[in-house]
Amino acid sequence: MRFNHETLGQRVRFASGQARESLAAELDLLGSARAMLIAGTEERELAERVTAGLPVVVHHDEVVMHVPTDVARRAREVATEHQVDVIVSVGGGSTTGLAKAVALTSGIPIVAVPTTYAGSEATNVWGMTESAKKTTGVDDRVLPRTVIYDASLMLSLPQHLSIASGLNALAHCVDSMWAPRADPINAALAVEGIRALNLGLPAILDDPSGLDGREQALYGAYLAAVAFASAGSGLHHKICHVLGGMFDLPHAQTHAVVLPHVLAFNVPAAPEAAERIASAFGSATAVAGLATLRDRIDAPTALRDYGMPEDGIEQAARAVVEAAPKDNPTDVTVENITTLLQAAWEGAEPR
Missing domain, CATH: 3.40.50.1970 (Rossmann fold)
Incomplete structure (x- = not known):
C-alpha cells in the first residue's frame, strides 16, 4: 500500500x-x-x-x-x-x-x-x-x-431540494472512489458517507420535521466533501461542471440526474470500488444499491426537466472529453459520453 x-x-x-x-x-x-x-x-x-x-x-x-x-x-x-x-x-x-x-x-x-x-x-x-x-x-x-x-x-429546506442536495453529496462520495487522487483514506470516508446518506435521505422523507435524518445526511455530506476535497474532481464532476456552465442548469438536480449514469459507466472497470459502494448501500451491486435509494426517495431523473436542450448534447460531450481525467476507470470517448448524456437527458435507465 x-x-x-x-x-x-x-x-x-x-x-x-x-x-x-x-x-x-x-x-x-x-x-x-x-x-x-x-x-x-x-x-x-x-x-x-x-x-x-x-x-x-x-x-x-x-x-x-x-x-x-x-x-x-x-x-x-x-x-x-x-x-x-x-x-x-x-x-x-x-x-x-x-x-x-x-x-x-x-x-x-x-x-x-x-x-x-x-x-x-x-x-x-x-x-x-x-x-x-x-x-x-x-x-x-x-x-x-x-x-x-x-x-x-x-428543516426549512423543501423535501425535493433536500433530496437533490443529498444526492449531490452522494456524488462526492462516488467520485472520490476513482478521482485523480483517490486513496484508501478517501475511500473510507466516502464509504461511510454513502452509508450515512443512504440512511438519512429516506428518513428526511419519513419524518420531515425530525432531526435524526437530517443529522445523518449532514454528517454524510461532510464526509463526502472531505473525501472529494482530497481525491479531486472525477468524471462525474467534470460532466456536471460542463453542463452547469454551458446551460445554466441547477447544480444539485444536475448532479442527482447524472450520478447513476456515471456509476454504471465506471463500475465495470473498477470492481474493488464497486464492491465497497455496494457494501455501503447494503446491496448486491453498486448500481442496484443506488437505484433502490433513488426509487425510495423519488430522485430527479432527466436533464430535459431542468432546461437542457437536446441539441446541446453533442457540444457538451466534446467538452466533457476535453475535461475528463486521463485515468478515469473507463476510457472516455465522444461516442460513449454522448450515449451517457443522451440517456441522462431522456431519463432512461443507466447503461
Whole structure:
C-alpha cells in the first residue's frame, strides 16, 4: 500500500439548534469585529437570526448560481469598501461559492453556515462562470476556516431540494472512489458517507420535521466533501461542471440526474470500488444499491426537466472529453459520453 494523502485544516462545530452560539464562539475566537454576511434573499430571515447581536457590518445578498464573474467582482468591492475581517456565509453551495470568490483574491477568512448538503464548505475548491464556461480551481485561501453545522437549519429546506442536495453529496462520495487522487483514506470516508446518506435521505422523507435524518445526511455530506476535497474532481464532476456552465442548469438536480449514469459507466472497470459502494448501500451491486435509494426517495431523473436542450448534447460531450481525467476507470470517448448524456437527458435507465 503506497499513497500520499493530504488532510485540510479546518474546525467543525456540529450541534443542532446551536448555530448562533457556535458562530458567536467562533467569531470571538478569531477576534473578528467586522463581518460580511453573505446570504441570499431567501435565507435572509434565517441568516439574521443566526447572526443576531454579532458584529455584522454589511449584509450582501446578490447570490447567483454558478458564481458569475461579475457577481464575484461586486462582492469583492463590497468587502473592500466595508473593510471586513471575516466572511460569514449562510446558505447553500452558491452562497459558499460567492464567499470563496471573495476569499480567493482577499485572503479574508470564511466561517460557513450551510443550509443544504452541498459540501462546498469543506473543500478548497472554487468555481466561477463566464461566457457559459465554468472554471474551477484549488486554493487553500478559499477553504472556510470553520464550518458551523446545525441540522435544524435544514428543516426549512423543501423535501425535493433536500433530496437533490443529498444526492449531490452522494456524488462526492462516488467520485472520490476513482478521482485523480483517490486513496484508501478517501475511500473510507466516502464509504461511510454513502452509508450515512443512504440512511438519512429516506428518513428526511419519513419524518420531515425530525432531526435524526437530517443529522445523518449532514454528517454524510461532510464526509463526502472531505473525501472529494482530497481525491479531486472525477468524471462525474467534470460532466456536471460542463453542463452547469454551458446551460445554466441547477447544480444539485444536475448532479442527482447524472450520478447513476456515471456509476454504471465506471463500475465495470473498477470492481474493488464497486464492491465497497455496494457494501455501503447494503446491496448486491453498486448500481442496484443506488437505484433502490433513488426509487425510495423519488430522485430527479432527466436533464430535459431542468432546461437542457437536446441539441446541446453533442457540444457538451466534446467538452466533457476535453475535461475528463486521463485515468478515469473507463476510457472516455465522444461516442460513449454522448450515449451517457443522451440517456441522462431522456431519463432512461443507466447503461
